[in-house]
Amino acid sequence: MSIIPRAFYNRPTLTVARELIGARLVRVLNGQKLVGLITETEAYIGETDLGCHAKAGRTARTAVMYGPPGHAYVYFTYGHHWMLNVVTEREGFPAAVLVRAIQPIEKAEIMSQRRSGRDTFGPGKLTQAMGITKTENGIDLTRRGAGLWIEAAPAVPARLVTKGPRVGLYTVPEPWKSKPWRFLVKDWRLDTGG
DNA sequence: AGCACGATGCTCT
DNA sequence: GAGCATCGTGCTT
Numbered sequence: 576m577s578i579i580p581r582a583f584y585n586r587p588t589l590t591v592a593r594e595l596i597g598a599r600l601v602r603v604l605n606g607q608k609l610v611g612l613i614t615e616t617e618a619y620i621g622e623t624d625l626g627c628h629a630k631a632g633r634t635a636r637t638a639v640m641y642g643p644p645g646h647a648y649v650y651f652t653y654g655h656h657w658m659l660n661v662v663t664e665r666e667g668f669p670a671a672v673l674v675r676a677i678q679p680i681e682k683a684e685i686m687s688q689r690r691s692g693r694d695t696f697g698p699g700k701l702t703q704a705m706g707i708t709k710t711e712n713g714i715d716l717t718r719r720g721a722g723l724w725i726e727a728a729p730a731v732p733a734r735l736v737t738k739g740p741r742v743g744l745y746t747v748p749e750p751w752k753s754k755p756w757r758f759l760v761k762d763w764r765l766d767t768g769g
Numbered sequence: 770a771g772c773a774c775g776a777t778g779c780t781c782t
Numbered sequence: 783g784a785g786c787a788t789c790g791t792g793c794t795t
Binding site: 634653 | 782
Binding site: 746 | 785786787788789790
């Protein structure tokens with residue numbers, strides 16, 4: 576399988592968010608190669624997007640979003656959960672795609688164990704299933720070196736993809752709160768042919 | 770099956 | 783010191 580190159584991420588964030596649906600998220604953990612298909616994403620686009628962390632400008636936390644595309648932006652929230660994002664657009668423009676759900680397809684049993692048998696559907700759940708924490712913040716997802724990368728996969732046809740408002744932006748003002756910048760697979764599941 | 774709420778700690782004001 | 787791109791439990795229907 577081929578790693579998705581940096582040029583893929585150096586494009587409009589909405590395009591990247593849509594095209595990451597179906598891609599293979601790969602994580603090497605304790606010598607095991609865990610793989611999940613990305614089934615849900617959200618776009619966060621620049622300082623003018625009041626749902627995006629970069630709305631407050633460049634800070635220690637958001638610095639990664641201002642860096643080159645194709646890197647991981649991992650942050651901690653609600654006192655419990657790690658969120659995995661992929662930095663998009665040109666260096667200097669803060670934007671990223673939040674990976675909200677995966678469908679485990681290789682070593683699914685390991686990921687299930689790490690979740691005590693519960694599902695991996697949710698942004699904080701997939702990072703727990705794949706062992707992604709602040710250690711992975713800032714790593715280059717276009718190389719295998721750090722044990723976390725994204726591989727290309729067959730395109731998911733438009734009829735299988737839905738979009739809607741982003742989740743959890745309770746206090747974000749309109750129009751940002753309702754922008755249809757969330758992409759997800761219908762029925763939460765891709766046909767893996769077996 | 771759905772909703773309400775508490776957990777829990779980091780980041781920014 | 784408040785708020786937060788969430789999750790799991792427990793209670794209600």
